Structures are given as C-alpha cells and as structure tokens.
Amino acid sequence: MSRETTTDLYEVTMALSYLREGMTQPATFDLFVRDLPPERGFLVAAGVEHVVDYLTDYRLGSEHIQDFASVLHRPPEDLEPLLGITFDGDVRAVPEGRVVLGGEPVLEVTAPLPVAQLVESYVLNQVSHQTALASKAARCVLAAEGHPVVDFSLRRTHGIEAADHAARAGAIAGFSATSNVAAAVELGLPAVGTMAHSYIEAFGPEEAAFRAFADAHPGPVTLLVDTYQTEQGVRTAAQLLRSLGNATGSAIRLDSGNLEEEARLARRILDAHGLPEVRIVVSGGLDEYAIDALVRAGAPVDIYAVGTRVGVSADAPYLDTAYKLVAYDTRPVMKLSTGKVTAPGPKQVFRRNGCEDVVALAEEAAPARSSPLLRPVVREGARIGPAPDLQHIRDRCVADIAALPGEARRITDPTPLHSSTSPRLRALTDRVRRHIRATYLPRTSP
Amino acid sequence: MSRETTTDLYEVTMALSYLREGMTQPATFDLFVRDLPPERGFLVAAGVEHVVDYLTDYRLGSEHIQDFASVLHRPPEDLEPLLGITFDGDVRAVPEGRVVLGGEPVLEVTAPLPVAQLVESYVLNQVSHQTALASKAARCVLAAEGHPVVDFSLRRTHGIEAADHAARAGAIAGFSATSNVAAAVELGLPAVGTMAHSYIEAFGPEEAAFRAFADAHPGPVTLLVDTYQTEQGVRTAAQLLRSLGNATGSAIRLDSGNLEEEARLARRILDAHGLPEVRIVVSGGLDEYAIDALVRAGAPVDIYAVGTRVGVSADAPYLDTAYKLVAYDTRPVMKLSTGKVTAPGPKQVFRRNGCEDVVALAEEAAPARSSPLLRPVVREGARIGPAPDLQHIRDRCVADIAALPGEARRITDPTPLHSSTSPRLRALTDRVRRHIRATYLPRTSP
Structure with missing residues (x-):
C-alpha cells in the first residue's frame, strides 16, 4: 500500500x-x-x-x-x-x-x-x-526507579507497525530491551525473552522443561515458574540453576497472582538455595501504576516486563x-x-x-x-x-x-x-x- | 521488515x-x-x-x-x-x-x-x-440506528496499518465509507471527505471558500460550517447551496460545540432556505456513546463521522x-x-x-x-x-x-x-x- x-x-x-x-x-x-x-x-x-x-x-x-x-x-x-x-x-x-x-x-x-x-x-x-507511546513508556521508566524495564508488547499492539513503534518508543524512554525480534534487529536493540507456559505444559513436569531449556541455551536462562504452582516452580528452578553451576545473569519470571507476595516468596527461596544473584522478572498486565506500587512496597523485583497496557497506552490511547x-x-x-x-x-x-x-x-x-x-x-x-x-x-x-x-x-x-x-x-x-x-x-x- | x-x-x-x-x-x-x-x-x-x-x-x-x-x-x-x-x-x-x-x-x-x-x-x-476495532465499530452502527456511520480515524490510529484495519473493521461492522484513500482503494470501499478548517482559513471569507470548493468539485459537496461561528456558517452554506441549483446529496458538517443544539439550528436554517434535502454530518470526538446521546435526543443528524475514539477503541483499547x-x-x-x-x-x-x-x-x-x-x-x-x-x-x-x-x-x-x-x-x-x-x-x- x-x-x-x-x-x-x-x-x-x-x-x-x-x-x-x-x-x-x-x-x-x-x-x-x-x-x-x-x-x-x-x-x-x-x-x-x-x-x-x-x-x-x-x-x-x-x-x-x-x-x-x-x-x-x-x-x-x-x-x-x-x-x-x-x-x-x-x-x-x-x-x-x-x-x-x-x-x-x-x-x-x-x-x-x-x-x-x-x-x-x-x-x-x-x-x-x-x-503517546513514548510518553507512556517514560512514565514506566520513572516508576521503575532505576530497575530495567523491557518491552513485551508485540502481541497486543494495534498491528505490527505499532509494535515496532512501541519498541522504539520504549528505547527512547530508556527501556533496556524488547522481545520483538524484528524491531530489535531494525533498531539495534537488545532482544530478550524467556519461555511461555505452553513450553512447560508441552513437557509436563517443570523440571524436564527447565533442563531442556538450559541444554538448548547454554549461559544465563530465565525460567517461568508459575505454570502450575509458584512456590514449587521456584524451588524446581532453584534446584536446576544450582545444578548448572554458574547462575549469574539467570532469572526467574513471575507472570500471575499477587506479584509482590510471589516475588518475596521467590526471593526467600532463591536466597535459601544460595542464589542471591538470580534475578526476578515480573510481567502480566504491568504498567507504570503497577510498577510504582511494587517499587513503593519494596518488592524484590529486579526487572519489569511491560506489555499490553504500555504498548497501547491504555489509560490515554490517543x-x-x-x-x-x-x-x-x-x-x-x-x-x-x-x-x-x-x-x-x-x-x-x-x-x-x-x-x-x-x-x-x-x-x-x-x-x-x-x-x-x-x-x-x-x-x-x-x-x-x-x-x-x-x-x-x-x-x-x-x-x-x-x-x-x-x-x-x-x-x-x-x-x-x-x-x-x-x-x-x-x-x-x-x-x-x-x-x-x-x-x-x-x-x-x- | x-x-x-x-x-x-x-x-x-x-x-x-x-x-x-x-x-x-x-x-x-x-x-x-x-x-x-x-x-x-x-x-x-x-x-x-x-x-x-x-x-x-x-x-x-x-x-x-x-x-x-x-x-x-x-x-x-x-x-x-x-x-x-x-x-x-x-x-x-x-x-x-x-x-x-x-x-x-x-x-x-x-x-x-x-x-x-x-x-x-x-x-x-x-x-x-x-x-477490538470491529467490536467497537459494531457498537457505533448499533447506536446510529440506521443512520450512516463513516470512518475518519486515519490521523489518530496507532500507525498506518492500524488505520487500514480500522477502515476494514468499520466496513465489516457496517460503516458506509472511509476517509482513508489507501484503504478505500485496497478494500473497494466508498471514500468520503469534506474540507478542513484550514481550507476556510486559507481563503478567509467562508463564502469564497465554499464557492471555490463547489467550482472545483461539481456535484454534491459537503461544507464545513463551524470555522468562525456556526450560525453564520450555515447561512453562508445555505446561500451557496441554493445558488448551485441542485443540492441533492450535498451536506454541511458540524465539528465542534454542542452538536445537538448546532444540528437543530442548522436544520432550521437549511429548512428555512428551502433545503430539506441537505444533510447534516457531525464529527469531532464521536463514539457510540455520543452517537447514542444524539440519536436519543432526536438530533436532526443524518451522518455520523467517527474518528479517534473508535479508531483506537478508546474505552477498551485492548x-x-x-x-x-x-x-x-x-x-x-x-x-x-x-x-x-x-x-x-x-x-x-x-x-x-x-x-x-x-x-x-x-x-x-x-x-x-x-x-x-x-x-x-x-x-x-x-x-x-x-x-x-x-x-x-x-x-x-x-x-x-x-x-x-x-x-x-x-x-x-x-x-x-x-x-x-x-x-x-x-x-x-x-x-x-x-x-x-x-x-x-x-x-x-x-
């Protein structure tokens, strides 16, 4: 056209x-x-x-x-x-x-x-x-008070052009990465990603899924821990990360439930496993208001992944x-x-x-x-x-x-x-x- | 990409x-x-x-x-x-x-x-x-209760792809036309348009602007009447339309103020000039709620032009x-x-x-x-x-x-x-x- x-x-x-x-x-x-x-x-x-x-x-x-x-x-x-x-x-x-x-x-x-x-x-x-998108993204960066914010909005923006613009707007505002491969390549941005719940479900047991992922991707991994029950997911992830030897750069991701409570629980479990270096990524309906609430509550979150609400500027979409x-x-x-x-x-x-x-x-x-x-x-x-x-x-x-x-x-x-x-x-x-x-x-x- | x-x-x-x-x-x-x-x-x-x-x-x-x-x-x-x-x-x-x-x-x-x-x-x-866009558009068609609804959203959608999808979503839901030329060509939709306030301002006097537009576009015209003061704008438009002889298919557009009152005023003036066939198009921040209010009030509106709020599905953007x-x-x-x-x-x-x-x-x-x-x-x-x-x-x-x-x-x-x-x-x-x-x-x- x-x-x-x-x-x-x-x-x-x-x-x-x-x-x-x-x-x-x-x-x-x-x-x-x-x-x-x-x-x-x-x-x-x-x-x-x-x-x-x-x-x-x-x-x-x-x-x-x-x-x-x-x-x-x-x-x-x-x-x-x-x-x-x-x-x-x-x-x-x-x-x-x-x-x-x-x-x-x-x-x-x-x-x-x-x-x-x-x-x-x-x-x-x-x-x-x-x-509109850059202004929304800037508020997320402000709310995160120095913690990295990453763009996960591709699946819900108003089209693919809008997704690429959301990735760029995030980069302008100070986001550290995007999940959108095409935008990352075009704009020279770091691309990030973890795994979906479907990945865990396809394997069945979380332990098998985590191990297969680590086998396929040597180096730091981010493991999604809330597919069945978060506490057990974190324990399984911690054991896998311990077994890998070096967990520097690795993380777990929480995508549902009360993120503040789940993050505190996850932090305790990771620390108890001697994994203070493993970071906690949160996602799932986040925007600057949710980030602000987590930061003010002192939730032990290391990285905020924002998607839909930011990629469509949900509270001010025009x-x-x-x-x-x-x-x-x-x-x-x-x-x-x-x-x-x-x-x-x-x-x-x-x-x-x-x-x-x-x-x-x-x-x-x-x-x-x-x-x-x-x-x-x-x-x-x-x-x-x-x-x-x-x-x-x-x-x-x-x-x-x-x-x-x-x-x-x-x-x-x-x-x-x-x-x-x-x-x-x-x-x-x-x-x-x-x-x-x-x-x-x-x-x-x- | x-x-x-x-x-x-x-x-x-x-x-x-x-x-x-x-x-x-x-x-x-x-x-x-x-x-x-x-x-x-x-x-x-x-x-x-x-x-x-x-x-x-x-x-x-x-x-x-x-x-x-x-x-x-x-x-x-x-x-x-x-x-x-x-x-x-x-x-x-x-x-x-x-x-x-x-x-x-x-x-x-x-x-x-x-x-x-x-x-x-x-x-x-x-x-x-x-x-999301088709669902929003369908509600506009319901609210309009048989009056034509047209898509004017191109300038405010989340990118050009989104604008084309908004035009298509409108067509699916029953809109009668779009202002978006590329979408109209691609989808075989009727394209519609009127004139901007800038057009009137470039000429200065409304009468000169209306006449020049009619000269350039023989046949039905839609004249924008609220650039300076609506009552006078409608009178000037009515005189011009009278002078053209055949006003069938022509319309005036209202884009600001209290659209219900302005539409009633415009209808009275047009009718007093013997122009019952001239239709009234309204635009400016419309969505299904505004259309519903106008329809329920019995405002003499013939065509509803919806833009921003519909093209971004403002009340439910995802x-x-x-x-x-x-x-x-x-x-x-x-x-x-x-x-x-x-x-x-x-x-x-x-x-x-x-x-x-x-x-x-x-x-x-x-x-x-x-x-x-x-x-x-x-x-x-x-x-x-x-x-x-x-x-x-x-x-x-x-x-x-x-x-x-x-x-x-x-x-x-x-x-x-x-x-x-x-x-x-x-x-x-x-x-x-x-x-x-x-x-x-x-x-x-x-």
Whole structure:
C-alpha cells in the first residue's frame, strides 16, 4: 500500500481546489497537542524521524493519481494538476526524545498550501501515536526507579507497525530491551525473552522443561515458574540453576497472582538455595501504576516486563493533536470554533530552567538563558543532516525528564506543566481574532 | 521488515529447544478472549484473513536465521534447525464478522509444536486488535440506528496499518465509507471527505471558500460550517447551496460545540432556505456513546463521522486475548496459574438460537439445532477456498448482531453474553487438573 495514498480524501479535494484557484503560496501548519490527558504531566516527542523520511520521499506518481481518480469517480485528467508533486517545503521540529507540553508545536510545516495540506494525515498519525507511546513508556521508566524495564508488547499492539513503534518508543524512554525480534534487529536493540507456559505444559513436569531449556541455551536462562504452582516452580528452578553451576545473569519470571507476595516468596527461596544473584522478572498486565506500587512496597523485583497496557497506552490511547493552518501567504490565520481556538502565526518554543517554556512567534528573539525547541529538520524538501541515532535520542529524553519538576513526573495524578505565551503572540492572537470578527462575522456576534 | 522476524524472541528459543528434544508432534493452540471488557456485551471476530495470509506465506529463510542468530549472539549454525520451516499445519477459525464471546476459541492452530509456537506473536497481534476495532465499530452502527456511520480515524490510529484495519473493521461492522484513500482503494470501499478548517482559513471569507470548493468539485459537496461561528456558517452554506441549483446529496458538517443544539439550528436554517434535502454530518470526538446521546435526543443528524475514539477503541483499547496450548501429541494440557486457568483439548463452539453457545470438545457431536462456529480455513499449510469478500463478511456481521439479545447490544452497561461448557469438556478439565496436581505438584498443595 502506497504511503502517498495514505491520506484522508479531503486533503486531495482541497489540494485540487487550491491548485485551481492558484493558491500555492507558502502555508504554515502547526502540529501540537491541545491538552494533555489527565494522566500525563508531560509528553515525550516521537515520530518526527518517520515524518522526515515520509516527506523527503513524497512524490505523487501516476499510480496515485489513478487511485485518487477512482475513489472520486472522476477521470484521471481531472487529477493531473497533482501529478509530480513532491514535498518541497521546510519543517522545523522538536527533536525526538525531548519533553513537550500541551499547546506547544511539536512540528511546523511550511510548504506550498496544497503540499502542506496533502501530507497532513500521515504526519498527524505518526507524531500522535508515537508521542503517546513514548510518553507512556517514560512514565514506566520513572516508576521503575532505576530497575530495567523491557518491552513485551508485540502481541497486543494495534498491528505490527505499532509494535515496532512501541519498541522504539520504549528505547527512547530508556527501556533496556524488547522481545520483538524484528524491531530489535531494525533498531539495534537488545532482544530478550524467556519461555511461555505452553513450553512447560508441552513437557509436563517443570523440571524436564527447565533442563531442556538450559541444554538448548547454554549461559544465563530465565525460567517461568508459575505454570502450575509458584512456590514449587521456584524451588524446581532453584534446584536446576544450582545444578548448572554458574547462575549469574539467570532469572526467574513471575507472570500471575499477587506479584509482590510471589516475588518475596521467590526471593526467600532463591536466597535459601544460595542464589542471591538470580534475578526476578515480573510481567502480566504491568504498567507504570503497577510498577510504582511494587517499587513503593519494596518488592524484590529486579526487572519489569511491560506489555499490553504500555504498548497501547491504555489509560490515554490517543492524544488530542491538531495540525492547524497558522499562516498563509504571510497572513496569520486562526479558527474560532468552540473549544478549538488556535493561535496564529509561525512559532518557536523557548525553553529555560528545565521546562519553563514560552510559546512565541518564530521571529522573536530568544529570551535570556533560553534555547529554541523547534529545530530545522527539512529544508526545501531535503533532510538537514543525518538522522540522530537512538542512543542520542534516549540521552536527550533522560536529560529532559531529569530536569522536570517532581509534580509533573508523579505517577498518580501528575500536575501537567503549562507553557506561557509571549506578549507578542498574545497580541497577534487578539489582533487576528478582532480582524476575523470584524471582517467575516455579522455585527451581532459576541 | 520481514513478517517472519515479527515474533517474540521466546518463540525462537522455545522452538530451538523443541527441535533439539525431537518434540515435533502436533500441538493445538486456542486463541480466545478471556473476559470481555466491561464496556462490551459481545465481540466481532476480525483479523482471521490476515492470519491466513501470513501462515500460508510463512517460510524461515536464511535471512531470518541470520537475524535470529544476531539477536541471540549465537553462530547462525546453531539456528539452522529452523531453516526452511513453513507453516504446514491446520487452522480452524470463527469466520470474520461473526459474533464471538469471552472464553470461546476464535482460532485454533494445530501444527508441529515448534511451528505452532513460532507464529504465536503475529497471530495474537492481528486477531486481538482487529477484533477490538470491529467490536467497537459494531457498537457505533448499533447506536446510529440506521443512520450512516463513516470512518475518519486515519490521523489518530496507532500507525498506518492500524488505520487500514480500522477502515476494514468499520466496513465489516457496517460503516458506509472511509476517509482513508489507501484503504478505500485496497478494500473497494466508498471514500468520503469534506474540507478542513484550514481550507476556510486559507481563503478567509467562508463564502469564497465554499464557492471555490463547489467550482472545483461539481456535484454534491459537503461544507464545513463551524470555522468562525456556526450560525453564520450555515447561512453562508445555505446561500451557496441554493445558488448551485441542485443540492441533492450535498451536506454541511458540524465539528465542534454542542452538536445537538448546532444540528437543530442548522436544520432550521437549511429548512428555512428551502433545503430539506441537505444533510447534516457531525464529527469531532464521536463514539457510540455520543452517537447514542444524539440519536436519543432526536438530533436532526443524518451522518455520523467517527474518528479517534473508535479508531483506537478508546474505552477498551485492548482485549485480554490468549494463545494457549491445549493439546500436545494428543495429550490434553492446561495451566493452573492464578486467574489464568485454561481448558484443555481441541474445541468446537456450537451455536444455536442466536448466541446460545456451548464450548465443547472438537470431537463432540453438534447439539440439536446448533451449528459449529469454528470452520477449517487452512489445511496442511494451504488456504481452503477463496478469501470471503468484504460484503459477505459484513452480511454475516449484521445477521449475527441482529440475533443478539437487547442487553448485549445495549450501548451503556451492556450485559456480556456467556457461553456454557459441555459436560465432556468440564469432565476433561477436571481430569487434567487432577492429573497435574497428582503428578507435578507436591501433596501439600491445595
């Protein structure tokens, strides 16, 4: 399926109309999250690199024209004004891994109006869901307080693409590994895995299953101990690990029941067998809330494996993102729809002291001791500089989160950070609003 | 990215151990949803056709062996037992579009143990999320009570694959169209679209924007009326539609504010302009709850466009699915993990009188007036018969939902339907449980 036809039909019909009217001057669109979900104190930007790849490859060929014509029930000739369109505009974006707040542009696209419009659907999709996943993953890392967190979400994400993005979002946020082989290979991440309950059941006795696994995989092993009855499973695992001689790097996994109690029991049994080096991995419906509860209870858990709830960002499965026209042909624009008012004009976000952010006009000078968050990533359709590597993105994320105030990092009931608006942006917003009311609305309007 | 490496690492390590032990007898795995989310009274099976395509194409080549070796940090020779593996087993599945309940197998895979294990992650992923999306979409169709529902979710789904699956899930459930061009082309669905607020803003005055759109797109148009102020927007649209002569098939779209009030206002204005044929489309954060409220209030809405909340199944973004070994080498197996006990043995679901379902052993005779839900779809690695077309799947879905009792179809607080278990399956479950306790557990266990 071609990515150029991965678009809402209205992008095509609008672009055709723009071309017909000769409206091909530069337009600027801001992509931002209106308000954070109540369960989030901050967001982590992600998806930008996929957007850059998409835009720099974008080209409408005759096969796309044919598809557009077919769904519009029009002759292909009517669609020919679109033929050969490439993305020849500029993009500024918040680098992936950086913290962003509600109302701040994550990405700003400036391109000929029809072009900037045509790419909307894909750009919104990628930044929205990848930012949602990275923000969720970051909270798991915070909750784990230094314990490794690993991604086990492949089986329950919304498709395979989403699984790969969940693995990447986890890596950005600081996860130590993923179970997803394809993602591990593509992204250069460590791959991890243990065994399923089915493995034990296929053998029948746990002892036989554990021994066969160790035979097939010399070196550290992780043994799943809760298939029949956890206490006995841990004892059987401990005996097997003792018999192997070196248990360094090996672990047992708990996947059901009261994980705090089971972890304490398992730790006692392992220690009693002289295996203090054997680690305890927990899994099964975990998210940042469950991790936080285990950490606060002092449960002797070494590694947290998160899956479904994190891979679908279950408590906030979408972000209220928008891709809004803020300027056309140098004229700042906005809409006044109830609850959806947008601020006009190309923008910049200036950050100082951690996350004291000011949303300002792009042309404004940076306030003292601040630095701009939006950086040029595409110029005239070409990528600026190489894609940053994942380690670099992760380092940025860790540094940004470390600088956040405690109330935004809190797992339960976080207080969302808010940016402020520069006086010049506020003044422009008022001026454009007054202009719209005076020019386009009847005098009786409020 | 290759689909063969889209797997959890543990599938690979388990398969290697099975091959080393010569454990290649047939294994049967059941894929089922443990319990329905509280917001669901029934589910609609989906994703089966993608699974069939995947399994019938599955082949582990040297490039996959190389990837497995690299993430395991082992020499490729160690992975060679996997080389050339294809899916050579059988699959029975609930046909897509059919209603399924908690605890009922949606799909049953029987294949040599390593093979049935290797395909787990992909199979679970596809059936889980597509069934979640189709079930959500079906509730929107129920809520709309005959009004068309269309899919606008592309911009907010968890990736592009998820968007295509959301469009397909909507079509299965009875949506009338999608905004997603690529999905419309691929699936042969009607594509629909209107215009964005940015379109109006680029022109400035609404009148100019509406006229330009009608000029570029002869025939019916849908005009977005809430960019600045809805009442005036509707009046401007009404004047434009009057001036076009024939307004049949045309519509206005409301995307913000109190949609019930705005729809009543818009209807009055359109009717006052002699435009009773112009329809009202509403969008903006809609789901089955919002549609239900509008329908119950008697709001004069003609078409419901659903996006984000439906495309991510926001109130139930995942299903509690499992892919569980139920038999190996003709021996029925189960696990006893707390809260995760599974029923052993290959199964069949017998349905009568709508959804009075009995989960039974596959070998049992069908109860009177019942028919089996699981049908063979793959035999010895080959697809059985052609893929059903989307219209056929949709017809099945509509018929199944029509036969559901009202309490399961209810939008708010639905009562989930439960299947019963045949006496023979109950007896087998008890026998296997006793056998496990007697054989694998110490006498002191409960």
